[in-house]
Amino acid sequence: MVLAVKQNADEQQLQNLIKWIESLGVTVHLSRGSHTTIIGLVGDTASIDIDLIRSISIVETVKRIQEPYKSASRKFHPDDTIVDIAGHKIGGGHFQVISGPCSVECEEQICETALRVKAAGANLLRGGAFKPRTSPYDFQGLRADGIELLLKAKKLTGMPIVTEIMDASHIPMFEQVDVIQVGARNMQNFELLKMLGKLDKPILLKRGLANTITELLMSAEYILAGGNKNVILCERGIRTFETATRNTLDISAVPLIHQLSHLPIVIDPSHATGIPWMVEPLSVASVAAGVDGLIIEVHNDPINALCDGAQSLTPDQFDKTMVTISNMAKFVGKRL
């Protein structure tokens, strides 16, 4: 951490500041210039509150040089984390496709879709039981009943299931769920993250609409710091000025997260654009960029989908897309 001191600071104030910073457990290096005096904080600055430093009256600016996360950082954990989901591995060269409908609607729908996506090569089944919807008048999901239906589909197909949680109090309902998903709107629901940190179940953590990669890694840090090491990150498009696509897929997040962190990262091309025909080109681009997995929405009857049908593929479209994805994954050396 480095801070610049205001020109009008007097010597006494400067000495007080230095003494106080040293009391935080870091070493201070002082550089006096003609226009600016710079203080470098050397040591473990991850736990220093940058806003607090900024609040001090004689401080002009303060910048972080090191990342504010540790457990999520590759610096302290050079090897890739490989998350094992009932035998299906993700990360460290292992690649997975997670697929299924946006919302669970009925037994027939989830079971039929599960059979189709499994046949096409997806190993993990997704489906929404609790649905975050912008409008209170939109379909809110089957909730507990939706989880029951997912478990039926799991029993039928043997596929581990991935589904979203919306409130910490619902955790007991997720006991038999294989991967708990934290949606983009809850990426900074810190109370929920803390509770999930106490489980040993894999957590799929989606990046918030307007959250930086650093903030995503800080939210992962909440889970990791609680003791749960099974975190899978997910890029699903960020909010920008562009309106031609629902969100803007930040594909740079893939190589960047692979450099900054050891955690696996997947991409959700369905939510990134909201346009079904763009799923295939963005999926292969993501695989080429090195992604560890994909989440793709498939619905056996998109016109009657109760939610987000807009971005779902039909099973037939998914069959074709999976061939293209598998070929690309093999070409770039992924283990499927």
Place this chain on the structure above:
Amino acid sequence: MVLAVKQNADEQQLQNLIKWIESLGVTVHLSRGSHTTIIGLVGDTASIDIDLIRSISIVETVKRIQEPYKSASRKFHPDDTIVDIAGHKIGGGHFQVISGPCSVECEEQICETALRVKAAGANLLRGGAFKPRTSPYDFQGLRADGIELLLKAKKLTGMPIVTEIMDASHIPMFEQVDVIQVGARNMQNFELLKMLGKLDKPILLKRGLANTITELLMSAEYILAGGNKNVILCERGIRTFETATRNTLDISAVPLIHQLSHLPIVIDPSHATGIPWMVEPLSVASVAAGVDGLIIEVHNDPINALCDGAQSLTPDQFDKTMVTISNMAKFVGKRL
């Protein structure tokens, strides 16, 4: 709602689509053009899922003409909502300043600050007990103990208290809290909003970092639809590419929300920029734009503030700022 049909749609598909739309309870108006066929949906379209329409294969684009909210809309509720907080009114010409420290730290701090902000003219006391922090290593608030300390300050000063909730399961702890604040990161925590809709306590709903005004009003709709009519909206800066200020204060939200909705709107200039000396100019600008209230952070000892001290004023600075704000509020005809 208006949708354009793809050029290659055949007549049978078009007729099926029209029949299905009519089954949703709205009337259809068809306009056939040489290049594009347009379908207008007339009637109550607020409960129609736009994503579902978009998913239909022969639909090229779909646009909403009416707002998707009702209880929050001024169209159906022309008079200003006035929220009464233990006798202190906000909205409909009534103006309030809510003030206090970012975090509650100890009895002395919260009580001293409360006495000072009351003396300066603030009628409502704010203070964080549960603190959403980006880093798990930053101070997380005194939690239940923080609420106890706020209640002591309330007893001492008679000021109603405003404090943030972070999880629906904490509601019982907020029984004696006068206004429950929903923070920016929880604006779309829909499970929480639904629970708050069942209370009759005023809710201060902050706009999310990357949420549109329409989405803010939809989140208010969750609370209103549950039966709780006491919603105060809060603009606190949005996330943009500009880094000179922490966020970008969207002052246009004030006149815009006053036109679209009957709900009162307040501004938080402290979080909007994170720069204490900007609180005063942005406060008076907000009052001039017609805002119904302000939330201003004040700390009796900013350097030692455990959180967000960066943006707090000292009590002396606040005294001076309150004079300027009061003069402006009187000038524009607000009732203090």
Place this chain on the structure above:
Amino acid sequence: MVLAVKQNADEQQLQNLIKWIESLGVTVHLSRGSHTTIIGLVGDTASIDIDLIRSISIVETVKRIQEPYKSASRKFHPDDTIVDIAGHKIGGGHFQVISGPCSVECEEQICETALRVKAAGANLLRGGAFKPRTSPYDFQGLRADGIELLLKAKKLTGMPIVTEIMDASHIPMFEQVDVIQVGARNMQNFELLKMLGKLDKPILLKRGLANTITELLMSAEYILAGGNKNVILCERGIRTFETATRNTLDISAVPLIHQLSHLPIVIDPSHATGIPWMVEPLSVASVAAGVDGLIIEVHNDPINALCDGAQSLTPDQFDKTMVTISNMAKFVGKRL
């Protein structure tokens, strides 16, 4: 400027880097930490190319501590710049309203509008002769003829005229123009800025849609560095994810620019939102925030306006708005 060196840098590389930095004319302060080595550059770093530093293989990150502009900085020029436009002063407490139609369309239109805005209290006349339009099929302005018409209105009313330039080769046509406006899309048309730096005519420099305040000041620096000291900055809304208004007015730019720079700053509330009824609330908010002037579009017949009529006030609306603005300007102590 401060830079962090990569962990794997060897001593020889580090010494080479230090020697090279010193050759740029600044002093180096070295802080060696257990995890990171930090180098502080002390002296005049405004002319050091930050991208060049970032390119060096052993450099992990580099951050600027000082602003990269000088002539525009208040540090080196503490007193407010007051720009004098044919006797009408702007800046340093002097306040001006610049008004007129978006586009000049015909003699009757520009002269009638000029008479009306002058009667309402505006001292400066604006009108577009050269119009930047997104579509090649939209009206492109009367060009040279438009300037002739503006000069007629100037002769009739005595009002100095403000009009936009779109290409450096047009400068000779602007000889009798009092203030040359650089539009948002040309804020980084550096060839044009260099040419304008050689004139001694006031330049109204609009902030680009996605440009930071630092970049706006850097563009002003281009003009100032050329010798032209008469620069007026203009905030006109930035591009964000919010679509309810055409752009998002960044009102914080007013106090911030007043702190960082000595140059006057005006606000264009017409372009900021594109919604005519919002001109009045945003104008008074801007005045309350300390702005030095306003640019307001007025058209004597908005329905038939060939361009941007959407955001124009009628002369009657402008009369009423000017009363409100004048009252507020007097209240905050501006000299009109």
Place this chain on the structure above:
Amino acid sequence: MVLAVKQNADEQQLQNLIKWIESLGVTVHLSRGSHTTIIGLVGDTASIDIDLIRSISIVETVKRIQEPYKSASRKFHPDDTIVDIAGHKIGGGHFQVISGPCSVECEEQICETALRVKAAGANLLRGGAFKPRTSPYDFQGLRADGIELLLKAKKLTGMPIVTEIMDASHIPMFEQVDVIQVGARNMQNFELLKMLGKLDKPILLKRGLANTITELLMSAEYILAGGNKNVILCERGIRTFETATRNTLDISAVPLIHQLSHLPIVIDPSHATGIPWMVEPLSVASVAAGVDGLIIEVHNDPINALCDGAQSLTPDQFDKTMVTISNMAKFVGKRL
């Protein structure tokens, strides 16, 4: 185009509006609802000024259903445009790599780099003679001398050259340049675009930092409307809230532009992130997404690069990257 009429509009106003719209040459379809009356404009609406419609007092909202561009649209030109640059084709399955230094610095540098990138497989040479720099104190390019040096490198290697223009008055200097590049900051320099529309030389048009895909296509429309059909579009990253990369590469632009337009699209991974090691993963991702070409910065001595060295590869790194890119291009069926 579809517009909603305000609730309080009277019948006479509505009839006047309809009559006026019909005078613009389009057919009107009227849908009267209980809450909203909707008017559909059917016919050629590309030349209707949406802002003008929005300005009419009884209009509540107006939305475009069709794209506002024609010459750039695939609807009116279904086959891919293939741009031929001295025998090297781009578009329609043909793939090209354009490579060279950010700035031309001296004969040795440009010639050496040209020989290296040609040997590695790039067919087109890029190099900046005129450089748009944020700061007036940064290196501004060798200008006319830079073009001379590029022509020497062209003579030596036979590679066609691509270089950026910054002002319409410089066009005569570009006579022997093979492809004229319009930089991101000039994407809406409409005077320049009009002049380039009169040439028959290929134009490489870069997307602006904060411009939508529709706006990029509208700027292409300026060139096409002038008669120049040789336009190559370029995505080079957009400005968002994310600061970990210099810009955010919008990879979705590739499939989207291929659907909306017949023009070829290339990606500039060097400028998109400003991080040299990310060039390779983003290049292969772009190729997988179907891009028609890449622009990659290579410098024979990055540490001493006068500009943007930050994002350049060394020739050795480029050799390796080109192997990976070529393999991917062949895998997805591109013709090199």
